[in-house]
């Protein structure tokens with residue numbers, strides 16, 4: 070983002086909405102609010118704080134949302150991105166998922182999903198987070214959103230008119246007031262803790278080892294979900310590398326005690342270990358990029374709204390990545406929140422009122438319950454070597470493969486199409 074866009078704080082000390090965290094979720098919310106109010110009149114004064122400097126070059130370190138990972142976007146997310154106007158800029162970097170193969174290493178039984186059979190252009194898309202960052206942040210430059218970066222919010226407290234926010238910018242402490250504060254500062258949210266919002270944490274005792282790999286044959290837009298003796302593994306189709314070779318993004322869940330060794334291994338050793346675990350159904354791995362490790366735990370905030378306050382994205386719910394649902398769920402939440410706030414603003418209601426925010430939360434309740442439950446069940450079922458779980462897994466895969474209506478229901482769920490889209494996303498054409 071251009072330096073010129075970074076307004077000096079102090080220009081406005083009062084805002085309508087302050088978003089803490091310019092990651093994928095905070096940026097998407099800011100964009101939805103800014104784009105939505107074009108037709109609604111009554112401009113909202115919106116400020117986004119981001120603690121880490123945005124990278125200006127490809128070699129600079131990246132902030133959490135825009136790091137070396139890739140994200141599997143559901144088809145429903147594509148519709149929402151179309152509504153936000155970011156899809157045209159992202160489409161060239163998005164690798165469509167034409168097929169999904171779910172299998173269990175060392176056991177018979179593979180369930181296959183196919184975009185053509187489901188009558189959709191793709192079952193989903195895989196995009197590198199770096200590209201997602203550009204697609205979400207660049208359009209904000211043209212919107213009436215103040216982006217304050219790098220600036221760290223250090224504390225917040227309730228005041229009669231909303232929330233008072235304290236932050237550090239260029240070595241100095243400042244504060245501003247806002248009618249509504251949205252906490253979108255990620256899974257290890259410091260602000261959530263400072264405001265004494267407790268969490269329920271479930272450590273998975275696993276680490277996600279993430280890397281991009283080149284293959285010796287075309288991936289044919291196939292995504293693999295493979296259940297190995299170490300834990301679940303996803304291999305997702307990416308766009309080609311510079312040499313025109315097929316590339317895939319790996320998310321390999323391994324027991325915590327194995328992670329360091331895999332992260333530090335020589336490339337050739339790592340690829341051999343992966344090949345031994347994954348097998349050869351995607352071909353041979355011929356090159357591997359940087360590896361990163363993410364210790365995995367489910368974190369659920371016990372409160373998501375208070376008067377003048379919303380907790381959003383990973384700060385509200387951090388999930389196991391195996392089902393690829395975390396961002397997709399959070400984006401639906403951001404869109405519902407934007408819709409609710411814009412409506413309140415248009416009707417001259419208080420955007421920080423508890424009843425407005427509770428309406429937002431109740432709209433999300435079923436989606437969150439179902440999506441979090443689905444992620445959890447998949448994780449438990451596919452991480453356990455216990456005989457009963459292995460048996461249940463095979464029965465599930467077999468049932469999925471043989472019973473077409475069940476497969477369709479599963480596909481709709483994986484594509485994020487079984488949830489009513491927020492109103493803004495419904496017009497998105499495929």
Ligand SMILES: Cc1cc2nc3c(=O)[nH]c(=O)nc-3n(C[C@H](O)[C@H](O)[C@H](O)COP(=O)(O)OP(=O)(O)OC[C@H]3O[C@@H](n4cnc5c(N)ncnc54)[C@H](O)[C@@H]3O)c2cc1C
Nearest residue numbers: 090092093094120134141222254255382383390395396397
């Ligand atoms: C290995 C892995 C793979 C995944 N794959 C998928 C997938 O395929 N599909 C999917 O849907 N989801 C996936 N997810 C989940 C997805 O990455 C998260 O849901 C998403 O990154 C959440 O974004 P966020 O903006 O809420 O949080 P973050 O990405 O953590 O962003 C928070 C931002 O807030 C900033 N910040 C923090 N504190 C402050 C402060 N005090 N002041 C100002 N700024 C602050 C941070 O610098 C950061 O930029 C995956 C997760 C992992 C770990």
